[in-house]
Amino acid sequence: MTMLRKIRHELNTMPKFVYITAALTVFGLSIALYRMFVGLGATTNLSKEFPWGIWISFDLATVALSGGAFTLAALVYVFQFEDLHPATRPTVLAGLLGYSSVMVILLFDLGRWDRFYNVFLHPNVSSALLEVSWCITAYTLILVYELSPVLLQNSRLKCLLPIIKKYTVPIVIAGVTLSTMHQSSLGTMFIIMSPRLHPLWSSMLLPVFFLISSFASGISLVVAGSSVSHWLFGRSLKIKTMAKLSWFIPWILAFYLVIKFGELVIAGEWDLLFSSGNYSLLFWAEIIFGVLIPIGMFAFRQVRFSRTASLIGALFIMGGTVLNRFDVTWFSIASVNGEVYTPHWMEIAILVGVAAGVVTVYSLIARYFPVYEETEPHQLPVEVRPFENSHAAGD
Amino acid sequence: MTHQPNNPRYGFLIDASYCIDCRSCMVACSVENNVPMDSTRIWIKETGITGTYPDLKRFTAPFHCMHCKDPSCVSACTVSALTRNDDGIVSYNQDICIGCRYCVYACPFGVPNYQWDEPLPLVIKCDMCFARLGEGQQPACAATCPTGAIQFGRYEDMLAEAHRKINERPDKYVQHIYGEEENGGTATLYISPVPFEELGFPIAGTTSPAYSNRLVTEGTPMVAGAMLVGLTGVYLTIKHLREEAECDRVEAAKEKAAQSAGEEQ
Numbered sequence: 220m221t222m223l224r225k226i227r228h229e230l231n232t233m234p235k236f237v238y239i240t241a242a243l244t245v246f247g248l249s250i251a252l253y254r255m256f257v258g259l260g261a262t263t264n265l266s267k268e269f270p271w272g273i274w275i276s277f278d279l280a281t282v283a284l285s286g287g288a289f290t291l292a293a294l295v296y297v298f299q300f301e302d303l304h305p306a307t308r309p310t311v312l313a314g315l316l317g318y319s320s321v322m323v324i325l326l327f328d329l330g331r332w333d334r335f336y337n338v339f340l341h342p343n344v345s346s347a348l349l350e351v352s353w354c355i356t357a358y359t360l361i362l363v364y365e366l367s368p369v370l371l372q373n374s375r376l377k378c379l380l381p382i383i384k385k386y387t388v389p390i391v392i393a394g395v396t397l398s399t400m401h402q403s404s405l406g407t408m409f410i411i412m413s414p415r416l417h418p419l420w421s422s423m424l425l426p427v428f429f430l431i432s433s434f435a436s437g438i439s440l441v442v443a444g445s446s447v448s449h450w451l452f453g454r455s456l457k458i459k460t461m462a463k464l465s466w467f468i469p470w471i472l473a474f475y476l477v478i479k480f481g482e483l484v485i486a487g488e489w490d491l492l493f494s495s496g497n498y499s500l501l502f503w504a505e506i507i508f509g510v511l512i513p514i515g516m517f518a519f520r521q522v523r524f525s526r527t528a529s530l531i532g533a534l535f536i537m538g539g540t541v542l543n544r545f546d547v548t549w550f551s552i553a554s555v556n557g558e559v560y561t562p563h564w565m566e567i568a569i570l571v572g573v574a575a576g577v578v579t580v581y582s583l584i585a586r587y588f589p590v591y592e593e594t595e596p597h598q599l600p601v602e603v604r605p606f607e608n609s610h611a612a613g614d
Numbered sequence: 615m616t617h618q619p620n621n622p623r624y625g626f627l628i629d630a631s632y633c634i635d636c637r638s639c640m641v642a643c644s645v646e647n648n649v650p651m652d653s654t655r656i657w658i659k660e661t662g663i664t665g666t667y668p669d670l671k672r673f674t675a676p677f678h679c680m681h682c683k684d685p686s687c688v689s690a691c692t693v694s695a696l697t698r699n700d701d702g703i704v705s706y707n708q709d710i711c712i713g714c715r716y717c718v719y720a721c722p723f724g725v726p727n728y729q730w731d732e733p734l735p736l737v738i739k740c741d742m743c744f745a746r747l748g749e750g751q752q753p754a755c756a757a758t759c760p761t762g763a764i765q766f767g768r769y770e771d772m773l774a775e776a777h778r779k780i781n782e783r784p785d786k787y788v789q790h791i792y793g794e795e796e797n798g799g800t801a802t803l804y805i806s807p808v809p810f811e812e813l814g815f816p817i818a819g820t821t822s823p824a825y826s827n828r829l830v831t832e833g834t835p836m837v838a839g840a841m842l843v844g845l846t847g848v849y850l851t852i853k854h855l856r857e858e859a860e861c862d863r864v865e866a867a868k869e870k871a872a873q874s875a876g877e878e879q
Contacts, residue, residue: 255733256733257733258729258730258731258733258734258735259728259730259735260730260731260732261731266730267724267727267728268724270715270718270728271715293845296849297848297849297852298848299852299853299856329712329713329714330711330712330713330714330715330728330734330735330736331711331712331713331735331736332712332713334712335712337693337710337711337712338692338693338712341693341694341695341710342692342694343691343692343693343694344831344832345689345824345827345831345832346689346690346691346692346716346831347827347830347831348690348692348714348716349692349693350831350834352692388849389846392842392846392849393842395845396838396841396842396845397838399837399838399841400837400838404831407827407830407831408716410823410826410827410830411686411689411720411823411824411826411827412719412720412823413826414722414816414818414819414823415722423826423830426830555724555816556814
């Protein structure tokens with residue numbers, strides 16, 4: 220009886236948006252099940268001309284944003300910026316959920332989802348997609364390892380914590396290496412598709428572009444996440460620490476800008492910047508909103524020390540990176556017979572379902588596990604901290 | 615990395631000027647491979663009707679897998695479902711395929727198709743009628759073609775024949791053998807009385823993107839190794855420097871304490 224009352228109490232004190240996201244998740248996943256049993260033709264607008272669609276664009280964008288986890292892990296554990304440490308738990312959790320959603324979507328995307336394990340049984344080492352799938356699988360396991368202290372801390376298995384801590388540094392180094400590999404391999408994937416890609420995006424340097432933009436958008440995720448959790452959970456990184464992190468942003472983006480334009484000039488394609496109609500517009504949108512404006516913003520100390528301004532700047536960078544991934548995977552792909560791809564509503568419903576699932580799981584873990592424990596509490600009235608309150612009541 | 619692809623053993627020579635759009639090659643392919651007509655591994659490319667009445671013209675050509683010397687699909691395939699054998703035949707193992715459709719995107723000729731309406735679909739792609747070759751027969755499309763538009767034989771013979779034909783009739787044929795250089799060379803060769811773009815053939819470069827792809831993917835393990843060593847080095851160096859600084863600080867503090875103690879005495 221007490222058990223039942225406890226559950227009812229938990230459900231009553233749950234923030235209302237969790238119910239909405241949970242419902243969306245159930246709806247999306249039922250459509251996904253339907254897709255798996257009727258095939259791709261009836262549930263997607265994929266075709267011979269566009270065999271990959273919005274799912275792949277979503278995957279690439281999500282992986283780029285989840286780059287926060289490895290960028291931060293490298294800064295904290297390898298380069299030993301210890302004051303950034305409090306940000307690792309929320310970022311690793313966000314990264315883990317991002318990667319898990321990518322794996323789930325990939326499973327829905329595979330025509331022969333029933334034998335996905337052939338990736339491990341019959342590898343083709345010259346395939347960039349093989350590298351990506353191996354690295355993503357291995358890295359997801361590493362993220363679970365990095366997050367495990369959060370999950371075990373208050374459980375009976377906490378005796379494992381010292382052992383986990385002992386091997387953290389080598390595991391993190393392996394994780395950073397794997398991330399570097401697959402962030403760049405996602406770009407490599409499009410080298411072989413160079414006949415299909417618009418020359419503004421097609422380049423042998425795609426792996427480098429992808430890697431560097433994942434640093435920038437990864438740091439942006441930490442900055443944005445820190446600002447958002449400041450409002451939602453009343454806990455966050457110190458503004459000084461955040462400013463230290465965002466100090467890197469203009470430098471990374473400036474380097475990105477130099478190699479991006481340098482490559483176009485060396486390839487003799489700079490005239491395309493103005494002569495390719497909508498393609499030029501897309502390219503400039505990426506550069507102006509995702510690179511130039513953020514460089515301008517984060518170059519100022521006042522922006523780096525303001526939570527609101529940092530959040531806006533970080534959103535610009537993340538938006539620019541997402542647009543870049545959509546350009547490479549979708550908008551810049553030339554169709555041979557003039558066909559245009561627009562996603563089927565079921566493709567979008569499945570995506571929304573998976574994204575809603577990520578939000579649901581994140582909220583639940585943040586509610587029941589000490590994700591924000593190491594971050595700084597702020598002087599906020601007690602009632603705006605529903606998570607700790609309900610947690611205490613639940614005990 | 616120094617992958618020098620051998621010439622294929624067999625080749626097709628397809629002459630667009632002989633094709634009458636009867637589509638018996640498609641029927642033959644459908645029967646031979648036991649697939650419905652809308653998912654055959656061969657189809658017809660055409661110019662559409664050109665010219666003004668009464669001088670109307672229409673050219674067609676059958677189109678199927680080019681069997682590249684350095685195929686993009688083989689390099690792209692996540693698993694090893696697509697392979698090129700010693701005879702230069704690019705074939706598909708349907709028991710391994712996981713359905714990622716990377717080959718469909720990677721092929722510069724737009725050849726691999728997919729069973730979009732199957733719950734558990736497979737890739738649709740010509741395998742040069744591998745089974746028939748083993749029995750000493752020609753591929754179904756070549757054996758069926760009533761006009762001889764599709765010729766099949768040893769690759770060298772087909773290439774020589776193509777050169778002979780376009781050299782003999784420069785007035786009739788475009789002076790280009792599609793497939794001799796395209797995508798690094800292919801086992802399927804085309805000659806045509808009209809430019810290949812007009813037939814709807816993709817304009818492919820003379821090197822296969824598979825080569826650039828391998829340059830990057832095969833270098834990856836080395837980069838990964840270097841990174842592991844580099845990151846470990848950085849970690850140990852910073853740790854060492856910190857410990858040293860800490861030692862110095864402690865020693866300096868000790869010295870200071872000793873000094874002040876001495877002064878007091």
